[in-house]
Amino acid sequence: MKQVVCKIDELGPGEMKPAQLGPIRVVVIRAMDGTLHGLAAKCLHQGGPLERGRLYDHTVASSDVGEYVMDSDREILKCPWHGYEYDIRTGQTVFDETRCLQTFTVREEGDEITVELGVPGAAGQAGSARASA
Numbered sequence: 735m736k737q738v739v740c741k742i743d744e745l746g747p748g749e750m751k752p753a754q755l756g757p758i759r760v761v762v763i764r765a766m767d768g769t770l771h772g773l774a775a776k777c778l779h780q781g782g783p784l785e786r787g788r789l790y791d792h793t794v795a796s797s798d799v800g801e802y803v804m805d806s807d808r809e810i811l812k813c814p815w816h817g818y819e820y821d822i823r824t825g826q827t828v829f830d831e832t833r834c835l836q837t838f839t840v841r842e843e844g845d846e847i848t849v850e851l852g853v854p855g856a857a858g859q860a861g862s863a864r865a866s867a
Protein backbone atom coordinates (compact mmCIF):
# COMPACT_ATOMS: atom_id res chain seq x y z
CA MET A 735 0.00 0.00 0.00
CA LYS A 736 1.45 3.34 -1.06
CA GLN A 737 0.14 6.89 -0.84
CA VAL A 738 1.30 10.19 -2.34
CA VAL A 739 1.83 12.70 0.46
CA CYS A 740 2.62 15.89 -1.45
CA LYS A 741 4.96 17.43 -4.00
CA ILE A 742 8.64 17.45 -2.99
CA ASP A 743 8.75 21.24 -2.76
CA GLU A 744 5.77 21.27 -0.37
CA LEU A 745 7.74 19.68 2.51
CA GLY A 746 10.81 21.59 3.61
CA PRO A 747 13.29 20.82 6.40
CA GLY A 748 11.64 20.94 9.81
CA GLU A 749 8.14 20.52 8.36
CA MET A 750 5.59 17.70 8.46
CA LYS A 751 2.51 16.58 6.56
CA PRO A 752 -0.33 14.22 7.47
CA ALA A 753 -1.10 11.19 5.31
CA GLN A 754 -3.50 8.29 5.41
CA LEU A 755 -2.50 4.70 4.61
CA GLY A 756 -5.78 2.79 4.60
CA PRO A 757 -7.00 3.05 8.20
CA ILE A 758 -3.63 4.27 9.53
CA ARG A 759 -2.96 7.97 10.14
CA VAL A 760 0.65 8.79 9.36
CA VAL A 761 2.79 11.87 9.84
CA VAL A 762 5.58 12.42 7.29
CA ILE A 763 8.46 14.59 8.46
CA ARG A 764 11.45 16.10 6.68
CA ALA A 765 14.30 16.39 9.16
CA MET A 766 16.62 19.39 9.14
CA ASP A 767 19.22 17.32 7.24
CA GLY A 768 16.70 16.65 4.45
CA THR A 769 15.94 13.01 5.30
CA LEU A 770 12.33 11.86 5.27
CA HIS A 771 10.62 9.89 8.02
CA GLY A 772 7.16 8.37 8.46
CA LEU A 773 5.56 7.62 11.81
CA ALA A 774 2.14 6.45 12.93
CA ALA A 775 0.36 9.65 13.94
CA LYS A 776 -1.46 8.13 16.92
CA CYS A 777 0.29 8.83 20.22
CA LEU A 778 1.07 5.78 22.34
CA HIS A 779 -0.29 7.49 25.45
CA GLN A 780 -3.93 8.27 24.67
CA GLY A 781 -4.01 8.49 20.88
CA GLY A 782 -3.21 12.18 20.48
CA PRO A 783 -2.87 13.53 16.90
CA LEU A 784 0.89 13.64 16.33
CA GLU A 785 0.45 15.38 12.96
CA ARG A 786 -0.53 18.42 15.06
CA GLY A 787 2.50 18.10 17.33
CA ARG A 788 5.60 20.26 17.46
CA LEU A 789 9.06 19.51 16.05
CA TYR A 790 12.24 20.60 17.77
CA ASP A 791 15.86 19.62 18.38
CA HIS A 792 16.53 17.44 21.38
CA THR A 793 18.47 19.04 24.20
CA VAL A 794 20.72 17.25 26.64
CA ALA A 795 22.41 18.36 29.83
CA SER A 796 25.99 19.48 29.38
CA SER A 797 28.78 18.93 31.88
CA ASP A 798 28.01 22.35 33.39
CA VAL A 799 25.22 22.36 35.96
CA GLY A 800 22.01 23.90 34.65
CA GLU A 801 23.30 24.17 31.08
CA TYR A 802 21.72 22.35 28.14
CA VAL A 803 23.05 21.88 24.64
CA MET A 804 21.30 20.98 21.40
CA ASP A 805 21.62 17.38 20.26
CA SER A 806 21.40 17.99 16.53
CA ASP A 807 21.47 14.25 15.81
CA ARG A 808 18.10 13.81 17.43
CA GLU A 809 14.95 15.67 16.35
CA ILE A 810 11.84 15.31 18.43
CA LEU A 811 8.12 15.27 17.70
CA LYS A 812 6.12 16.28 20.76
CA CYS A 813 2.51 15.18 21.19
CA PRO A 814 0.15 18.19 21.44
CA TRP A 815 -1.97 16.63 24.19
CA HIS A 816 0.31 15.71 27.11
CA GLY A 817 3.82 16.04 25.76
CA TYR A 818 5.08 12.54 24.93
CA GLU A 819 8.25 13.00 22.92
CA TYR A 820 9.32 10.81 19.98
CA ASP A 821 12.58 10.52 18.06
CA ILE A 822 11.48 11.19 14.47
CA ARG A 823 14.11 8.79 13.04
CA THR A 824 13.15 5.74 15.09
CA GLY A 825 9.69 6.44 16.52
CA GLN A 826 11.02 5.64 20.00
CA THR A 827 9.77 7.59 22.99
CA VAL A 828 12.49 9.66 24.60
CA PHE A 829 11.71 8.44 28.11
CA ASP A 830 11.55 4.72 27.25
CA GLU A 831 13.22 3.50 24.05
CA THR A 832 11.40 0.15 24.26
CA ARG A 833 8.18 1.99 23.39
CA CYS A 834 8.05 2.81 19.70
CA LEU A 835 5.62 4.14 17.11
CA GLN A 836 5.18 2.15 13.91
CA THR A 837 7.44 3.55 11.19
CA PHE A 838 6.90 3.68 7.44
CA THR A 839 8.99 3.90 4.32
CA VAL A 840 9.05 7.40 2.81
CA ARG A 841 10.58 8.15 -0.58
CA GLU A 842 10.98 10.86 -3.15
CA GLU A 843 9.60 9.54 -6.44
CA GLY A 844 9.77 11.95 -9.34
CA ASP A 845 8.43 15.23 -7.98
CA GLU A 846 6.36 13.58 -5.26
CA ILE A 847 6.86 12.25 -1.74
CA THR A 848 5.27 8.88 -1.09
CA VAL A 849 4.73 6.84 2.05
CA GLU A 850 4.14 3.11 2.19
CA LEU A 851 3.87 0.20 4.54
CA GLY A 852 7.22 -1.39 5.12
CA VAL A 853 10.17 -1.37 7.42
CA PRO A 854 12.43 1.62 6.79
CA GLY A 855 15.89 0.56 5.78
CA ALA A 856 14.86 -2.98 4.80
CA ALA A 857 16.59 -4.51 1.79
CA GLY A 858 15.60 -2.65 -1.33
CA GLN A 859 13.79 0.06 0.59
CA ALA A 860 14.87 3.49 1.68
CA GLY A 861 13.27 4.33 5.00
CA SER A 862 14.69 7.77 5.01
CA ALA A 863 15.65 9.45 1.82
CA ARG A 864 17.87 12.47 1.48
CA ALA A 865 16.55 15.18 -0.73
CA SER A 866 18.09 15.00 -4.15
CA ALA A 867 19.86 18.06 -5.45
Ligand code: FES
Nearest residue numbers: 777779782813816
Ligand atom coordinates in the same frame (compact mmCIF):
# COMPACT_ATOMS: atom_id res chain seq x y z
S1 FES B 1 -2.04 11.53 24.05
FE1 FES B 1 -0.01 12.02 23.53
S2 FES B 1 0.94 12.50 25.38
FE2 FES B 1 -1.10 11.97 25.94
